[in-house]
Structures are given as structure tokens and as C-alpha cells.
Amino acid sequence: MDKHKEELKALTIILRASSSVEKVVKKDMSSHGLNATEFTVLELLYSKGRQPIQMIGKQILLASSSITYVVDRLEEKGFVLRVADQTDRRVTFCELTDKGERLMTAIFPKHAEKIAELFQDCTPEEVTVLQSILKKVGYKAKDLLN
DSSP: OHHHHHHHHHHHHHHHHHHHHHHHHHHHHHTTTOOHHHHHHHHHHHHHOSEEHHHHHHHHTOOHHHHHHHHHHHHHTTSEEEEEOSSOTTOEEEEEOHHHHHHHHHHHHHHHHHHHHHTTTSOHHHHHHHHHHHHHHHHHHHHHHO
């Protein structure tokens, strides 16, 4: 019974920490006039370059209908462009515009600093251990859903 008590306590800590971290990250993103999904798409394109729209959803775990909406909004703001594949008409790429590139060049370093601030009380070894443990728990949760 004591083991289950500690596991429940660990779960409560994960959920509370996740909620607090999410609030910090969302506040940081919204300070730039972006919601979390918009920022995540821009971050993906900034770090990996042009991506097929169909793959963006898979990479950031979002439904294709939602990706279409987010790309539409980012396109309206002038941050991204849709570019048709010249060899396969079924594929459309999404890429940053110059305006999107300038935005991410300006805000990404500040965002990275905010993330670093979240972990400033942890050693690099603790961050590595945290990654490993959270992956184990996450993969197990995924297995339990199947």
C-alpha cells in the first residue's frame, strides 16, 4: 500500500508541475501575440525548415484539421507560406516567410532563456534523469491506452 501512496504522490507532483510549466510557457508565448500551437508550428519550421503540412501535425501531435486552421492563421499574420511541391501535387509545404524568420530570430532566444530558467535549480544530470523517467512513464501510459 505504501508503494501506491508514493506513486499517487508522484502522479500529483507530475500533474501540478506540468500545469505550472504549461502556464509559464503559454504566458511567454502569448507575450508575443501567439497561442501555444502557433508558436509550436513556428518553432518547428524555424528549427527544421520547410515541412510538408501533413507532417507538421504528426510532429507536434495535432489533428490535420487543426493544423490547417493554425497554418491559415499564421499565413494571415504573414509568418508562413504554403508552397506546392513541384513533383507531387498532393504535397504542400509550409515554410517561414522573412517576417516569420525575423520574428523567431527575435523571440526564440528569449523563449529558450525562459525554458532554461525553469530548469535552473536542476543539474544537467537531474535533467537527463528527469527526461528518462518521464519517457518511461509516458511510454507506459501510451501502452495502457492501446
